[in-house]
Amino acid sequence: MANIKDVARYANVSVTTVSRVLNGHPYVTNEKREAVEEAMEALHYRQNMNAIHLSKGKTRLLGVVIPFVDHPYFSLLLNGMSKEALHQEHTLVLIQTNYDAMKEVEALEMLKYKQIDGLVIASRSNTWDVVEEYTAFGPIVVCEDRSSEVVSSVSIRHYDAFYEGMKHLIKKGHQKIGFCIGRKTGTNSNLRYQAYRDALHTIQATYKEDWIFTNCLSIEDGERVVEEYQSLVEKPTALLVTSDQVAAGIRMECQKRNIDVPEELAILGFDNHPLARALDLSTIELPLHEVGRKLVISALNDNETIHTQYGFSLIERGSV
Amino acid sequence: MANIKDVARYANVSVTTVSRVLNGHPYVTNEKREAVEEAMEALHYRQNMNAIHLSKGKTRLLGVVIPFVDHPYFSLLLNGMSKEALHQEHTLVLIQTNYDAMKEVEALEMLKYKQIDGLVIASRSNTWDVVEEYTAFGPIVVCEDRSSEVVSSVSIRHYDAFYEGMKHLIKKGHQKIGFCIGRKTGTNSNLRYQAYRDALHTIQATYKEDWIFTNCLSIEDGERVVEEYQSLVEKPTALLVTSDQVAAGIRMECQKRNIDVPEELAILGFDNHPLARALDLSTIELPLHEVGRKLVISALNDNETIHTQYGFSLIERGSV
DNA sequence: ATATGGTATGAAATGCGTTTCAGAGCAAGA
DNA sequence: TCTTGCTCTGAAACGCATTTCATACCATAT
Structure with a gap:
């Protein structure tokens, strides 16, 4: 050559x-x-790219702190990141934390010792000041709404998205609305819960505690939700489901049990996963793929702190 | 550092x-x-990986010749390749050919000029001798059943898989069987067609030309198939569908038109795409993800020519 | 006693770009 | 005429690890 x-x-x-x-x-x-x-x-x-990067002192590695990869939310995010990393000739170094704060510190230390060019924190476990300490060593990007001077961020308006979903269900005549969510706590979950109550408040509606299904991550969880739903004395007429995967499980289980969707139970999912398209599920599309790409772009930009917010869009199909 | x-x-x-x-x-x-x-x-x-690879004369790039990426077969393959490439700290250089032989030659030339460390040809367009000429310049791997001395291969027993699918449908009592396929010609398509006829031969059954649906790649194509199916005077009672994506489209359209699956029409898909799990589709799992990984592993091995064959497994769900 | 060969070690060359520094040429301003 | 300040060019240093080559020591084998 x-x-x-x-x-x-x-x-x-x-x-x-x-x-x-x-x-x-x-x-x-x-x-x-x-x-x-x-x-x-x-x-x-x-x-010769190796020579260029050696000369410029780049590792061509980008750290990604992520709790787990087998959840649709994170896997879509990761897909977007992979794509952009491929595009920018960088290799992702996955640091799976399971929300272990020490693991996250290890990743930050990698940045300190220049083992990676930048760090994406898809879901933060440490307190804010711990993270900010490390910005001297390289670009850090978080996936949450935070306007720091030194840490870039890419976020989605989760409150607004959830509120929009509620408004849509209400517009369709629903008053008894439940929802499914992954973790009970966490920044995003809190925002969604808030949006839920705020939306119900506008129509003076109330809700039952057992209309809130937690720990909903997989198709199986969706099936479980339907089982629990059927045992309820007073049932909701609509469910807002924070993951299409779960919504898919719900829809399939409803079919097995002859629960008419959307007449008896309306379902509104999140993410616009390919599954939603296949199962004719209405959903709120979150641009997770885009968010993933932007995370990488921001992390590879050493010059400026970037804050990006993404919106969402309601996709009406046949399940509401 | x-x-x-x-x-x-x-x-x-x-x-x-x-x-x-x-x-x-x-x-x-x-x-x-x-x-x-x-x-x-x-x-x-x-x-410092850049220094190592510079010193060793590696580009850390791996060429991938692929006709298109938006087809489930190739996208699953690509997923597997991406994963392994990430693992081995290599970057994939996608060369989308659309089956254009000249594009494929360009990729081979990249190998010649040491712009990539190796080349994966997911679907070959050029004749065999053209490809073999280039093996002097670096490892080449094809995704087809070919036992060359100089080119590695990773393949799936497509004939056997299709034959197994036919046997399963026959065992379930079907005699009038149709099938859906992507391209009408090509090595794999020919193998499948052969398996189709051979299997029917064992039960002295015949088939109608219009039970063979070609150009089936997407969910929409599946919907189209059902439309065509309904207009047939003599209808098959089962369909062997070479892509779960298409099978999903068929199943959904059947539901809309109140065609009972599997009573009125049995569906057996291929790939074991997540969609199949979600739609309760019986399918023949092809280890495409594994194949993709093995392609990369073989292409990054400069020392020996490796030939690998993968099997398949029938996954019984509710659509047959 | 001498040749032979394995073990152990380091200096220097190598792979390939980028960047710094020094200098030459030339035009505009003092 | 003498600065000053571009514009243009190339030699050399640098980034980091691998590899080749030379050398020295020690233990067998002859």
């Missing part, structure tokens, strides 16, 4: 000049520039 | 000795080995 030296020799210039052409620096006469370009063409020259 | 020089200085040895310890070479006394290990610990030393 031809290298920069070969090109320089062929074009009768120094390697510095070739490097200048390669990097679009000024201070190269057209004459030499053209000679270099010709030489590159003739020799089938391609830059 | 500490480098090999720092470690050498700290341990009072030469960089060569540190490199020997790092790479497990013999000819290092225990005394020095321990000193080096201590130094690495003390200095938080991590090897």
